[in-house]
Amino acid sequence: MANASKSRVPFWLSLPALLFFAALLVTPLVMIAVLSFQSFDLATGATGGATLSNYADTLGDPYYHAIFLRTVGIALATTVICALIGAPEAYFLSRMRPPWRSIFLIVTLSPLLISVVVRTLGWALLFGRNGVINNVVSALGLSSGPIPMLYTIQGVVIALVHVAVPFMIISVWAALQRLDPKVVRAAQSLGAGEVTIFIRIILPQILPGILSGSLIVFALAASAFATPAIIGGRQLKVVATATYDEFLGTLNWPLGAAIAIVLLIVNATIMLTYNRMLERRYARFAR
Template sequence: MATDIHTPTPATGPTTTRPETRNWTPYLLSLPALALFATLLVVPLVMTALLSLNSFGFYTGIENVWRLDNYLEIVRDDYFHEVFLRTFRIAFLVTLLSAVIGAPEAYILRRMRAPWRGICLLIVLGPLLISVVSRTLGWALLFGSTGLINQGLMGVGLIATPIEFMYTETGVVIALTHVLVPFMVLSVWASLQRLDPQVENAALSLGAKPFTVLRRVVLPQVVPGILSGSIIVFALAASAFATPAIIGGRRLKVAATLAYDEFLNTLNWPLGAAVAVLLLAANIVIIVGCNRLVERRYKQVFE
C-alpha cells in the first residue's frame, strides 16, 4: 500500500530587496546637448523676454526698468493688430495651399517607380537646396510688371494689364508656398509609408471604386501626416522674414519684419523684443493645439 510522503518545506525568513540605484549614465550623456540647447536657445529667449520689459525713450535710450508698457502698446494699437492678423492670415493660406498641393503630390510620388520617383523627389526638394534670398529674388523677377508671368499672360490674351504680385499678400503667399510645400510632402510621405499597398488592391478587388478607396482607405492614413506637416508649415510661414521682406516690401508688414524694423530702424529694442515674444507665444499656442489634434488622430487611426 503506497503512502504519500510529504517533505516539509524549509521556512524562509523575510526577503530583503536591494534598493534600486538610479542609472545616471543617460543623464550624463545628455548634458552636452542640454548645455548647447540652453546656450543657443534658452538663454537668448530669456534675454529677449527680459528686454521686452524695459522701456525706451528717444533721448534716454533703453531704460533698465520692469514694465509692461510695450505689451500694453501692442494690445491697444490697431496697427499691431493688423500686422499680427496679416501674419497669421498669410500663414493659414500658405498652410492650406501646401496641404492641397503637397498631399496629392506625395501620394503620386509614392506610386511612382524608380528612377522617376527619385528625379521627381529631387525636383520637389529643389527649393530647399537654394538660398532663400536667391529664391525670393527669382520670384521678384517673375512677379514684376515686366516679369515672365505677366508677360506670358498678356501674350496669350488672358489679361490686358499686368497683375500686381509684388508688395501684395498674394505674392507673399505664392512665394512662401513654393518653399514650404516640400515639408508637407515629406510629412505626408512618412504617413504613407505605414500604408500597405495591398490594402488598396484588396479594396479594389472587393468592388470599391477608386474614389472610395482614396476617401475610405488612403485619406484616414494621410490625415495625420497632413496635420503634422501643417504644424511645420504654419510655424515656418508665420515666422518667415526674407520672403515677406523682399516680396512684401516695406508696405506689407508682418510680425517678423516689424520686429526687424523696431530693432534696426527705430532702435526700439524693447518693443521689437515684445513683438518677437508675442509671435513666439502665439505660435506655441497654435502648435500645441494642433499637436493635440494630431495625437488624437493618430490614436484613432492606429489603435
C-alpha cells in the same frame, strides 16, 4: 543602488544635447523676454527696470492688430495650400516606380538646395510689372494692363508656398513609407474604388504626416522674414518685418522684443490648439 544608477544613464547621455540646446535656444529666448520688459528712451535707449508698456503698445495698438492678423492669415493660407498640394503630390510620388520615383522626388525637393533669398528674388522678377508673367499675359491678350502681384498678399502666399511645400511633402512622404501596400491591395480585391481607398485607408494613415507638415509650414510662414520683406515690400508688413524695423529702424529694442514674444505665444497657442483638435478628429476617424 545599481538600478538607480542605471535609471540615470539616459539623463547623463542626453545632458550634453540639453546643454547645447539651452545655450543656443533657451538662453536667447530668455534674454529677449527680459529685454521686452525694459523701458525705452530716445536719448539713452533701453533702460533698466520692469514695465509692461511694451506689451500694452503691442496688444493695444490697432496698427499691430492688423499686422498680426495679416501674418496669421498669410500663414494659414500658406498651410492650407501646401497641404492641398503636398499631400496628393507625395501620394503620387509614392506610387511611382523606380527610378522615376527617386528622380521626381529629387526634383520636388530641389528648391531646398537654393537659398530662400534667391528663390524669392526669382519670384520678384516673375511678379514685376514688366516681369515674365505680365509679359506673357500681355502677349496673349488676356489682360489690358499689368496684373498686380508684387507687393500683394497673394504674391507673398505664392512665394511662401514655393518655399514651404517641400516640408509638407517630406512629412507626408515619411507617413506613406509606413503604409502597408497589402491593405490597399486587399481593399481593391474587395471592389473598393480609388477614392474610397484614399479616404478610408490612406488618408487616416497619412493624417499624422499632414499634421506635422502643417505645423512646420505654419511656423515657417508665420515667422518668415525674407519672403515677405522682398515680395511684400515696405507697405505690406508682417510681424517679422515689424520686429526688424523696431530693432534696426527705430532702435526700440524692448518693443521689438515684445512683438517677438507675442508672436511666439500666438504661434504656440495656434499650433497647440490645432494639434489637439486634429488628434481628436484623427482618433475618432481611426475608430
